[in-house]
Amino acid sequence: MSLRRLGAIFRKEGLHILRDPRSLAAALLVPVVMLLLFGYALTLDVDRVPTAIHDLDRSPASRALIERFRGSRYFTVIQQEGGYAAIEEGIDRSRLLLGVVIPENFSEHLARGEEARVQLLLDGSDSNTAALAAGYAESLVLAYSADRRDAALRARGMKELEMPLDARVRVLYNHELKSKNFIIPGLIAVILMIISALLTSLTIAREWETGTMEQLLSTPVRPAELLLGKLMAYFVLGMADMAVALVLGLGLFGVPLNGSFWLLVFFSALFLFGALCWGILISTVARSQLLAFQASMVSSFLPAFLLSGFMYAIENMPLIVQQVTRIVPARYFVTALQGIFLKGVGMEVLWKEALFLFIYAGLVFTLAARKMRQKIA
Amino acid sequence: MPPPEAAVRTEGLVKRFGDFVAVDQVTLAVQRGEIFGFLGPNGAGKSTTIRILCGLLQPSAGRAEVNGFDVAETPESVKQSIGYMSQKFSLYDDLTVEENIGFFGGVYGVAAERRVQRAEYVLRMAGLADQRGAMTRSLAGGWKQRLALGCAILHEPPIVFLDEPTSGVDPIARRRFWDLIYEMAAGGSTVFVSTHYMEEAEYCHRVALMYRGRVIALGAPAELREAEGPGATMDDVFIASIEREEARHP
Numbered sequence: 001m002s003l004r005r006l007g008a009i010f011r012k013e014g015l016h017i018l019r020d021p022r023s024l025a026a027a028l029l030v031p032v033v034m035l036l037l038f039g040y041a042l043t044l045d046v047d048r049v050p051t052a053i054h055d056l057d058r059s060p061a062s063r064a065l066i067e068r069f070r071g072s073r074y075f076t077v078i079q080q081e082g083g084y085a086a087i088e089e090g091i092d093r094s095r096l097l098l099g100v101v102i103p104e105n106f107s108e109h110l111a112r113g114e115e116a117r118v119q120l121l122l123d124g125s126d127s128n129t130a131a132l133a134a135g136y137a138e139s140l141v142l143a144y145s146a147d148r149r150d151a152a153l154r155a156r157g158m159k160e161l162e163m164p165l166d167a168r169v170r171v172l173y174n175h176e177l178k179s180k181n182f183i184i185p186g187l188i189a190v191i192l193m194i195i196s197a198l199l200t201s202l203t204i205a206r207e208w209e210t211g212t213m214e215q216l217l218s219t220p221v222r223p224a225e226l227l228l229g230k231l232m233a234y235f236v237l238g239m240a241d242m243a244v245a246l247v248l249g250l251g252l253f254g255v256p257l258n259g260s261f262w263l264l265v266f267f268s269a270l271f272l273f274g275a276l277c278w279g280i281l282i283s284t285v286a287r288s289q290l291l292a293f294q295a296s297m298v299s300s301f302l303p304a305f306l307l308s309g310f311m312y313a314i315e316n317m318p319l320i321v322q323q324v325t326r327i328v329p330a331r332y333f334v335t336a337l338q339g340i341f342l343k344g345v346g347m348e349v350l351w352k353e354a355l356f357l358f359i360y361a362g363l364v365f366t367l368a369a370r371k372m373r374q375k376i377a
Numbered sequence: 378m379p380p381p382e383a384a385v386r387t388e389g390l391v392k393r394f395g396d397f398v399a400v401d402q403v404t405l406a407v408q409r410g411e412i413f414g415f416l417g418p419n420g421a422g423k424s425t426t427i428r429i430l431c432g433l434l435q436p437s438a439g440r441a442e443v444n445g446f447d448v449a450e451t452p453e454s455v456k457q458s459i460g461y462m463s464q465k466f467s468l469y470d471d472l473t474v475e476e477n478i479g480f481f482g483g484v485y486g487v488a489a490e491r492r493v494q495r496a497e498y499v500l501r502m503a504g505l506a507d508q509r510g511a512m513t514r515s516l517a518g519g520w521k522q523r524l525a526l527g528c529a530i531l532h533e534p535p536i537v538f539l540d541e542p543t544s545g546v547d548p549i550a551r552r553r554f555w556d557l558i559y560e561m562a563a564g565g566s567t568v569f570v571s572t573h574y575m576e577e578a579e580y581c582h583r584v585a586l587m588y589r590g591r592v593i594a595l596g597a598p599a600e601l602r603e604a605e606g607p608g609a610t611m612d613d614v615f616i617a618s619i620e621r622e623e624a625r626h627p
Binding site for chain 1: 431432433453456457459461463465467468469470471472476479480481482483484485486489529
């Protein structure tokens with residue numbers, strides 16, 4: 001390994017990056033666009049559910065229930081007129097997600113101590129959201145019912161009933177339960193994976209296409225030096241992307257960074273190196289830039305997006321798919337990112353993730369260097 | 378180690394690509410300081426032979442030594458001793474003239490203090506001193522070609538391989554390029570140059586005519602012409618050699 005040759009490759013590659021303003025802009029803008037898109041548009045939180053209430057009872061009791069819906073941050077009551085037909089139409093037009101129907105004899109039943117019923121109509125097309133909205137509505141109705149019962153007991157001069165069980169929930173991390181606090185750290189993994197695999201995948205294929213590879217191979221440059229020199233240049237670019245993502249995530253979206261900043265830098269560097277090696281490996285295997293581009297897109301973006309646990313919980317996947325996620329490096333990086341950002345944990349917890357990422361990077365680099373040597377011979 | 382007398386030596390060199398025999402039993406020796414021409418039509422196997430000699434391709438059979446090093450066994454040592462310029466003048470278009478020189482100086486491992494001196498020499502030699510900051514993409518063919526040659530000899534290699542360096546440039550640029558080749562040979566370098574221009578044969582000390590992977594004639598241009606009869610041109614030599622070859626291997 002000669003530092004002189006390594007330095008020459010690194011400088012040259014850096015010049016390529018700087019001389020291609022379009023790619024450079026893309027490399028720095030992709031993270032911004034993705035963060036803005038996902039940070040603002042993609043929220044997995046269910047709140048302000050558009051709700052219609054059809055009150056047939058029109059009694060103080062029914063109005064008290066409606067007030068509860070109005071007071072909750074999970075619901076926005078946007079319609080109280082029109083009855084069943086209007087609720088159905090609203091759901092058909094996706095204007096409404098929830099319809100609450102309070103029947104005529106609601107207060108009568110309550111007064112007589114009989115079971116009073118409230119009907120909840122839900123748009124089930126997005127089953128996840130519907131289930132969450134139904135859960136919120138049910139617990140709201142249940143709380144109202146418990147308060148009514150307690151009030152009735154007090155009115156008769158009796159003591160309030162203690163609930164036999166009372167779950168006290170204390171959310172330890174991300175206590176506001178905001179999905180962006182979870183999404184944005186994961187998104188950093190996806191961004192780094194895409195950027196690094198995309199940029200590097202073209203770099204070797206381009207040298208084959210323009211014929212400069214042949215010239216390089218006639219010089220004393222060794223395959224490992226060529227790869228490492230190129231990696232270093234793109235590494236700088238990747239870390240710049242990381243910085244952009246970090247500034248946006250912390251500054252604009254207010255994601256908390258509870259753990260160590262330097263641990264975050266360490267994990268990003270480790271992951272970035274592996275991802276860059278992956279791009280280089282693709283580039284050595286695919287001789288045309290087009291093929292390299294497509295292969296890197298499919299093999300980096302999709303696993304990082306779908307199988308890393310960034311969007312979809314790995315525990316909910318079929319067992320076979322769960323096993324597949326074990327070889328997706330982004331999975332380990334997402335775990336590390338969420339651990340560092342939200343839980344503030346350190347190496348004592350994340351050493352396994354670090355170890356995997358380290359082995360992955362080493363393996364892919366060796367493979368790329370060997371592939372390169374084969375191709376030369 | 379005293380330099381062996383032959384700069385390049387091959388013995389029964391063969392390169393097969395599947396069923397196709399690109400290089401067929403090529404045996405030749407090039408002396409130090411010689412300008413050795415490799416002549417033949419496109420597809421005769423000139424480039425393949427040069428690429429084997431530069432350590433870019435493994436031979437299928439036979440032996441080849443460059444600067445005393447076996448190309449198949451010690452390609453790294455071979456690469457230290459040669460400069461290679463491929464048909465495509467492989468420079469980086471998005472780098473300036475000076476940056477290309479700096480880059481190749483680095484990958485050839487030229488020491489930092491020597492690099493400045495060599496860069497100046499190459500700029501002067503190529504006549505690009507005034508355009509050192511120009512983007513390589515903006516250079517005309519002849520300049521690019523001289524820059525490519527300059528980049529290939531930054532590390533002062535004893536042997537230089539030039540694969541059709543003059544194809545696609547105008548006659549004046551070709552003439553100037555040959556002046557550079559003479560300059561290098563005068564400086565003690567061995568120059569191994571391939572071409573498909575017959576008139577360029579006259580510029581070489583010795584030539585090998587290549588046809589369908591075989592060397593069909595080998596010698597000084599004047600000798601070859603005289604052997605063919607009075608007033609024979611290089612074209613006549615080539616045609617006669619091909620006819621004899623076809624008669625031997627129909």
